[in-house]
Amino acid sequence: MSAKLMQGNEAVAEGALAAGVRFFGGYPITPSTEIAEGMAKLLPKVGGTFIQMEDEIASMGVVLGASLAGKKVLTASSGPGISLKQELIGYAAAAEIPVVIVNVQRVGPSTGQPTAPSQGDVMQARWGTHGDHSIIALSPWSVRESFELTIKAINYAEKFRTPVILLMDEIVGHLRENVELPAENEIEIYPRRTPKKSRAEGYEPYTPDEDLVPNVANFGEGYHVHVTGLIHDETGFPSGSPKITAEFIKRMHEKISRAADEIIEVETDFMDDAEIAVVSFGGTARTAYEAVRNSRAKGLKVGFVRLVTIWPFADKIIAELAKKVKGLIVAELNYGQIVGEVQRAANGNCAVKLCAKYDMTIFEPEEIESAIDELISEVGGK
Amino acid sequence: MKSEFNLKLDRCKGCGICVAFCPKQVLELDTLGKIFVAHPEKCIACGQCELRCPDYAIFVDKVKEEAKK
Amino acid sequence: MTERSYEKFFRQNRLPHLWCPGCGNGIAMKAIVQAIEKKSGWTQDNTIIVSGIGCSSRASGYMDFDTLHTAHGRAIPFATGIKLAKPELNVVVITGDGDCTAIGGNHFIHGCRRNIDLTVILFNNNIYGMTGGQASPMTPLGKKATTAPYGSIDRPFDACKLAEAAGATYVARSTAFHVQHLTKIIEDALDNKGFSFIEALVQCPTAYGRRNKIGEPAKMMAWMRDNAVMKNAWDKLPDEKKIGEKFPIGLFYKAETETYDEAYHHVMEIAGGASK
Numbered sequence: 204m205s206a207k208l209m210q211g212n213e214a215v216a217e218g219a220l221a222a223g224v225r226f227f228g229g230y231p232i233t234p235s236t237e238i239a240e241g242m243a244k245l246l247p248k249v250g251g252t253f254i255q256m257e258d259e260i261a262s263m264g265v266v267l268g269a270s271l272a273g274k275k276v277l278t279a280s281s282g283p284g285i286s287l288k289q290e291l292i293g294y295a296a297a298a299e300i301p302v303v304i305v306n307v308q309r310v311g312p313s314t315g316q317p318t319a320p321s322q323g324d325v326m327q328a329r330w331g332t333h334g335d336h337s338i339i340a341l342s343p344w345s346v347r348e349s350f351e352l353t354i355k356a357i358n359y360a361e362k363f364r365t366p367v368i369l370l371m372d373e374i375v376g377h378l379r380e381n382v383e384l385p386a387e388n389e390i391e392i393y394p395r396r397t398p399k400k401s402r403a404e405g406y407e408p409y410t411p412d413e414d415l416v417p418n419v420a421n422f423g424e425g426y427h428v429h430v431t432g433l434i435h436d437e438t439g440f441p442s443g444s445p446k447i448t449a450e451f452i453k454r455m456h457e458k459i460s461r462a463a464d465e466i467i468e469v470e471t472d473f474m475d476d477a478e479i480a481v482v483s484f485g486g487t488a489r490t491a492y493e494a495v496r497n498s499r500a501k502g503l504k505v506g507f508v509r510l511v512t513i514w515p516f517a518d519k520i521i522a523e524l525a526k527k528v529k530g531l532i533v534a535e536l537n538y539g540q541i542v543g544e545v546q547r548a549a550n551g552n553c554a555v556k557l558c559a560k561y562d563m564t565i566f567e568p569e570e571i572e573s574a575i576d577e578l579i580s581e582v583g584g585k
Numbered sequence: 586m587k588s589e590f591n592l593k594l595d596r597c598k599g600c601g602i603c604v605a606f607c608p609k610q611v612l613e614l615d616t617l618g619k620i621f622v623a624h625p626e627k628c629i630a631c632g633q634c635e636l637r638c639p640d641y642a643i644f645v646d647k648v649k650e651e652a653k654k
Numbered sequence: 655m656t657e658r659s660y661e662k663f664f665r666q667n668r669l670p671h672l673w674c675p676g677c678g679n680g681i682a683m684k685a686i687v688q689a690i691e692k693k694s695g696w697t698q699d700n701t702i703i704v705s706g707i708g709c710s711s712r713a714s715g716y717m718d719f720d721t722l723h724t725a726h727g728r729a730i731p732f733a734t735g736i737k738l739a740k741p742e743l744n745v746v747v748i749t750g751d752g753d754c755t756a757i758g759g760n761h762f763i764h765g766c767r768r769n770i771d772l773t774v775i776l777f778n779n780n781i782y783g784m785t786g787g788q789a790s791p792m793t794p795l796g797k798k799a800t801t802a803p804y805g806s807i808d809r810p811f812d813a814c815k816l817a818e819a820a821g822a823t824y825v826a827r828s829t830a831f832h833v834q835h836l837t838k839i840i841e842d843a844l845d846n847k848g849f850s851f852i853e854a855l856v857q858c859p860t861a862y863g864r865r866n867k868i869g870e871p872a873k874m875m876a877w878m879r880d881n882a883v884m885k886n887a888w889d890k891l892p893d894e895k896k897i898g899e900k901f902p903i904g905l906f907y908k909a910e911t912e913t914y915d916e917a918y919h920h921v922m923e924i925a926g927g928a929s930k
Contacts, residue, residue: 226739228731247922250930252738254918257764261731264724264761268704268735271722272743276735294725422720422736423743425699429715431723440668440715596669600676600859605872636833637875639680640670644658 206383211349211375212279214382215305216241218353219277221390224303225251226274228265230258230284233317234373235307238279259284263291263304270300271430273395273421275357279305282324283314285331292366293332294432296455299409299417301360301395303353305369307376308485310563319563320373322485322536328368329514335452337459339466340368340514342485346380352511358393359466363458364416370513372536374486374565395421402426410437415458459515468511469520473499477506479578480524481558482545483534484510487566491534494571505575510541518548525549529582532574534558534566554582588630589648590622597642603634612643663687663698665718672712674783676871678830678856682777683713685833685854686746689840693744696844701744704733706758709784709858710750710777727758730765733772734914741915744844747774751792752782755811759791766820768914769848775840776813776851779858787861794899798865813853818907823848825907829855831878832903839905848913855882855903 209217215238219227227242239255246253252269256262259280266276280288285306295302308324310316324331328340339359343349349371356367396418400406408419408428417437420426433441434448442448459466473495474480483491488509495507508524508531510517521544525531530553533542542557549555558574560566599618611628615621620643622628630647664687673679690696701719705711707726714721724732729747737745754762754776765772781799782788789799789806792813796805818825824846828836836854843850857863857874868874877899883891885904922928 226735228735244925246927247918247925248927248930250922250927252918254734254738256731256734257760260728261734261761261764264728264731265735265738268722268732268737269739270735271732272702272736272739274739290725291728294728422702422722423700423740427698427718427720429721429723431715432725433723598670598675600871602676602872602875605870605876637681637831639673639677639830639871641658641661641664641680641684642670646656 206381208379208381209346210237211343211346211371211378212237212307213241214346214349215279215353215369215371216245217384218350219357220245220249221350221387222354222357223275223392224277224357225249226266226269226276227251227253227278228256228262228269228276229278230256230262230280232281232284234309234376235279235281235305237376238305238307242277259287260290263288266302267291267295267300270302271422273423275301275361275395277303277305277357279307281307281309282311282327285324285327289332293334293336295366296332296336296338297432297434298430299364299419301364303356303360303367303369305371307371307373309373310561316563318373320486320536320565321561322372322487323538323540323561324370325513325535325537325540328370335456337365337456338368338514339363339365339459339512340370341511342370342513343375344485344488344509345375346378347382347384349375350382350384354390354392358391361393361395362416363462364396364419365459368514370485372486374489378486398426407437408439409435411454411458415454415461463515466512467515467517467520469517470509470511472507474506474508476504477528478504479530479532479575479582480506480508480528481532481534481571481575482508482510482521484513484541487534487536490566490568491571494568494575497568497572498575503575503579513541516544516548521545521548522550522552525552528553530554530556530578532556532558532571532578534571534574536560536565554578556581587647588625588628589646590625591644592620592622593642594619596640598640600639602637602639603643606633606637608633660684660687660691663690663718664716668716671716673709674860676857676859677709678779678858678875679710679713679777681830681833682775682836682854682856683716685837685840686748686775687717688837689844690746692841693844696744700742701746702733702736703746703748704729704736705748706750706753708750708753708782709779710748711753713748727753727756727761729753730758730761730772730774734765734768734770737770737772738915738918741771745772747772749774749776751776751778751780751813752790755791755813755816763816763820766817766822766849766851769821769823769911771847771849771913771915773840773843773850774852776853777856778813778853779856779862781858781862783858783861787865797862814851814906817851821849822851822907823909823911824850826905827853827855827903829878829882829903830857831875832882835903842905846908848911
């Protein structure tokens with residue numbers, strides 16, 4: 204494929220198509236709308252379905268219905284819309300329905316600053332629905348990675364039968380880059396899981412496989428499955444049993460936590476001799492990277508750490524880092540969210556300094572460089 | 586006898602709908618509140634009871650006299 | 655006795671159902687499976703039952719098809735997704751008055767507007783039964799509910815008029831008393847290509863009838879018998895006789911219009927993906 208000038212949001216639509224997505228339901232919202240527009244144009248060319256729904260909740264409902272009928276599905280929104288989608292994100296977690304939800308973050312709360320970038324939905328991505336549940340969230344920092352992580356998100360949704368959040372921000376969503384997308388034969392696709400037994404052999408839709416993920420049959424394939432948001436047993440029917448309830452909630456978490464090493468991806472650079480490091484993600488990581496390079500040019504031993512996987516959090520990797528460096532700077536475009544996770548994982552083994560910004564504008568490298576200088580003066584080193 | 590009843594008592598909740606809509610007062614609820622065919626001889630096998638039973642607990646079929654013999 | 659043939663449409667290990675003694679939901683659920691049974695081409699493998707939350711929506715669990723018990727009010731969006739993903743499937747939605755016209759009201763009118771090929775059957779018991787008797791948008795004026803202890807002052811929806819105005823292409827009403835009529839209109843609705851809406855009036859003796867002193871289940875059904883007027887007769891009735899609690903039943907509206915999946919197929923033809 205030849206290089207093409209493309210926006211992050213457009214790359215998500217292209218990535219979804221490449222991942223096998225054939226159904227999109229959405230509702231217009233800045234700054235994610237280009238994803239819906241891209242899908243509206245692309246899907247009917249490949250026999251897929253695009254539908255603009257009456258609201259954000261319906262957009263979640265329609266993709267969950269299509270997923271149960273066997274399609275790979277995507278929906279996209281921004282903070283205010285994600286707030287509405289939360290109801291059925293929980294449904295997808297409970298009923299174990301593969302779905303990817305893109306959140307192109309803007310400044311909140313509420314209507315906030317609709318066109319301005321933010322990374323204020325980190326905790327919403329983790330806890331955005333009621334009740335205990337696990338989640339996967341990935342955050343791209345470039346247009347090409349928006350394409351790649353969309354595919355990865357779809358694959359994880361299918362493999363773990365879970366909602367996956369693609370946590371974009373307005374910076375990357377509206378960023379235009381000249382990108383060369385991977386060729387079709389370079390793309391790995393995880394197919395829909397299929398039942399391993401027939402009905403006659405006593406198939407139960409919610410009996411977990413060895414990886415704790417059930418092989419729920421698609422609708423219309425003769426399995427007569429029952430799907431509900433009520434806590435259910437392996438037959439799929441509601442259960443009032445304390446034992447089954449506890450087992451169900453435990454399995455929800457463990458199917459993801461057991462695979463954490465596979466899911467968690469962290470990119471590092473300049474870490475060999477680093478005495479401090481800047482931890483960042485998404486669009487902010489682009490500025491952080493420049494700040495680290497500028498600091499290196501000044502002779503400072505600063506490393507670069509980028510969280511590609513936001514949830515599950517990279518506990519082990521951060522804990523190891525904290526033992527190697529004197530301090531970590533967490534640069535994020537919010538009042539301070541992921542910093543709490545870094546502090547928890549660092550567990551007092553190094554200093555953790557927040558470099559927060561929440562004034563509608565993106566970081567300037569100098570702002571992060573100042574934070575680097577301050578941390579170095581606080582913890583010593585160079 | 587013109588009719589044959591099949592009662593699924595495990596389904597019957599004793600709501601009394603069949604009793605009320607029986608045009609011949611064939612049915613009653615027993616002391617435990619379940620359906621009881623008190624006067625089978627009066628039954629005309631109209632099926633009103635079966636039709637409106639919300640619990641699928643009462644079924645009535647017409648039986649030909651010859652078949653009985 | 656030979657077992658009734660419609661029994662095969664029930665998950666026998668889930669019966670008896672959880673509905674209260676005398677609840678009309680069981681009557682309406684039987685009407686649905688009897689209507690499906692009459693449709694050649696409708697099988698337990700190609701028919702999907704989708705429901706929301708509430709007493710009515712527990713029906714999906716008793717019916718031996720692929721069944722989906724969604725979230726409160728959301729049955730129609732889920733059903734839309736299933737139908738558009740696999741247009742060859744038959745999709746039936748079971749909902750309640752609160753589920754469909756309160757929390758799911760927006761989805762309801764937009765489903766009608768799009769003319770998605772679904773058959774939506776609203777079990778109208780005039781109340782939120784499962785949560786113990788709160789007023790719904792279909793609780794009649796003056797009737798009591800736990801949240802309207804002095805009588806409801808909220809003007810109720812006529813869900814059939816709502817469906818027709820919003821673009822549904824089959825709109826009818828019947829009652830649990832008129833079960834044969836109900837079964838017949840469900841059959842007709844299943845035949846309609848497009849969004850079909852049926853309001854099935856069902857008695858809720860526990861949360862509605864008792865509080866409003868209407869009496870036991872059979873009395874509630876007798877009320878249906880005495881107050882329902884067939885559409886043809888209703889239309890001839892002078893306004894001064896459309897009084898008290900009288901209400902029309904029957905087919906109110908029917909139209910032939912392109913369904914959403916047919917329309918979307920044209921989009922795919924234009925885009926070049928119809929054969930993919």
